[in-house]
Amino acid sequence: MGKCPGTALATGSLVLLLTSTASGSPAAQAEPEWTSRELAPGVEVRSGVFGAPSGDQRWTVTVRIPGGSGSGGSDPDAPATELGTEADAHALGRELTGAGFAPRVEQVAWPMFADTPRGALGWRVRVGEFGTKDQASAEASRIAAAGHQAAADWTGYDGESAGGPWRVHVAVVDPKRFGGRVQASHGQAVTGRETTSAMSSAANAVVGVNGGFFTMQDEDGIPGEPAGVGVYGGRLQSEATNGRVALRLGRSPKIEQLATAVSVRSGRAQRVVNGINRKPGIIRNCGQPGGVPTERPQHDVTCTNPDELVLLTPQLGGQAPAGEGVEAVLDAQYRVTALRPRGGPVPADGHVLQGIGNGATWLTDHARTGTPLVVDQQVRAGRSAVPLAGNDIVNGGPWLVRDGREYVDAATDGIVHPDDPSFVYGWGVRRQPRTMAGIDEAGRLLLVTVDGRQPDSSAGFTLLEAARFMRSLGAVDAMNLDGGGSTSFVVDGKLANSPSDPTGERAVGDALVVVPGR
Numbered sequence: 001m002g003k004c005p006g007t008a009l010a011t012g013s014l015v016l017l018l019t020s021t022a023s024g025s026p027a028a029q030a031e032p033e034w035t036s037r038e039l040a041p042g043v044e045v046r047s048g049v050f051g052a053p054s055g056d057q058r059w060t061v062t063v064r065i066p067g068g069s070g071s072g073g074s075d076p077d078a079p080a081t082e083l084g085t086e087a088d089a090h091a092l093g094r095e096l097t098g099a100g101f102a103p104r105v106e107q108v109a110w111p112m113f114a115d116t117p118r119g120a121l122g123w124r125v126r127v128g129e130f131g132t133k134d135q136a137s138a139e140a141s142r143i144a145a146a147g148h149q150a151a152a153d154w155t156g157y158d159g160e161s162a163g164g165p166w167r168v169h170v171a172v173v174d175p176k177r178f179g180g181r182v183q184a185s186h187g188q189a190v191t192g193r194e195t196t197s198a199m200s201s202a203a204n205a206v207v208g209v210n211g212g213f214f215t216m217q218d219e220d221g222i223p224g225e226p227a228g229v230g231v232y233g234g235r236l237q238s239e240a241t242n243g244r245v246a247l248r249l250g251r252s253p254k255i256e257q258l259a260t261a262v263s264v265r266s267g268r269a270q271r272v273v274n275g276i277n278r279k280p281g282i283i284r285n286c287g288q289p290g291g292v293p294t295e296r297p298q299h300d301v302t303c304t305n306p307d308e309l310v311l312l313t314p315q316l317g318g319q320a321p322a323g324e325g326v327e328a329v330l331d332a333q334y335r336v337t338a339l340r341p342r343g344g345p346v347p348a349d350g351h352v353l354q355g356i357g358n359g360a361t362w363l364t365d366h367a368r369t370g371t372p373l374v375v376d377q378q379v380r381a382g383r384s385a386v387p388l389a390g391n392d393i394v395n396g397g398p399w400l401v402r403d404g405r406e407y408v409d410a411a412t413d414g415i416v417h418p419d420d421p422s423f424v425y426g427w428g429v430r431r432q433p434r435t436m437a438g439i440d441e442a443g444r445l446l447l448v449t450v451d452g453r454q455p456d457s458s459a460g461f462t463l464l465e466a467a468r469f470m471r472s473l474g475a476v477d478a479m480n481l482d483g484g485g486s487t488s489f490v491v492d493g494k495l496a497n498s499p500s501d502p503t504g505e506r507a508v509g510d511a512l513v514v515v516p517g518r
Helices: 011-019 086-098 133-145 196-202 358-366 421-429 463-472
Strands: 033-040 043-050 059-063 103-109 120-130 150-154 166-173 181-185 207-210 230-232 235-238 245-248 254-257 259-266 269-272 282-286 297-304 308-312 323-330 336-342 351-356 374-381 384-386 393-395 399-402 434-440 445-450 475-480 489-491 511-515
Touching: 059 133, 086 103, 086 120, 103 421, 120 133, 120 421, 133 150, 166 207, 181 230, 196 207, 196 489, 196 511, 207 445, 245 475, 254 434, 254 475, 259 308, 269 358, 297 421, 308 358, 323 358, 351 358, 399 434, 399 463, 434 463, 445 463, 463 475
Parallel strands: none
Antiparallel strands: 033 043, 043 166, 059 120, 059 150, 103 120, 166 445, 181 511, 207 489, 207 511, 230 235, 230 393, 245 254, 245 393, 259 269, 259 374, 282 297, 308 351, 323 336, 323 351, 374 384, 399 475, 434 445, 434 475
């Protein structure tokens, strides 16, 4: 069997690696079927289907534990997840037994993440084993009629069983041979959403994958805004979720933890600018000083801050967000041309600074009409400033591979929620569609997707399976990008993978596009 471009393991070894991690003995696997082609000098795409369902994968019914947690992220089409305490799980088991069912109380262990404890993550309650989803759904309806919340669930999503299948797409971009650019695109505006296919076609890209996390609901900010750092065309358009990993593009791509530092000065008066291109006071994924309930990253959580300044750029798209507070309109030289209530247009050649709470007070005191302001914007990797020119950046997380070894920092990255074990269970411990980025020892960029939530064709990866897969491709550093229903792999403007959303390809916040030179 041949190797995938830049891979460290032969394909057969890769299948063995993934299928032997959970149960100890690999299931019999179908031979991988790979197709490969060079789209441009230095750009190769390889697609494959490998693995097969194992004998221990069945449909079952997962029953909600009263008092337990059931969140697994904001993705509306994600399978339901449910974990609770041992005592609550056994109490539910006794109720179900008394109602004539035969429940199983199962312990779920913490996976081997780099920064989480060992032992029990939580307990789940399940009923029955079935050959089809319809059979499991019928049993779930019987359980619901007895007064419990229940849903059909495929055990192949657990990540505890051997076997796939897995449908993957891998793009390898060699900067030493490729004469074009890998860019981050937000489409027509920083806010708003477009499909990866549309952004790829607009850029005349040979390959495109979906990019970082973004806001989906109005209550969490402006739909489509990056939920983390975003640099497009050398312009900082969204602040970092400080403490999370990000992908820096350019001639020498790099994966690193980044932070942003933005400030505004009027004479001797200086103040922090808390955000860029978002609603003041609303911080999706948290990770900002002054955020409540936490200043740490917390994925799919919206933190708040009543005292903020937010910078809006011409790339925002649409009007500035309306609400309490004030806004200063700035011309191309950052001179204040007006101080007004929030919600006006952003000038095409200027900016708007919006303030709430003491941020509004600062603007009222120091941003009078005609006043010149100095706005400083920095992206930092540790103590080093990252130049913006030629360095598009997209957010993501967690780490998957770091310095050549598996390294999933789920707690540091905010995937672990205190008092809610179901979040990390559904988001990272179970198999999901994933989009990943990696860099191999030769400096080649790896853009990878795996389809998921499709039992007959592709199960998806757990975070640890994603790490092992990226390491098998030769990645010395790798990270997770947005996934789930957002996962998209586009070749020559056409969708090549099978997204998990029932409606097809999802509109996303940004994308990574591989654009040939002219």
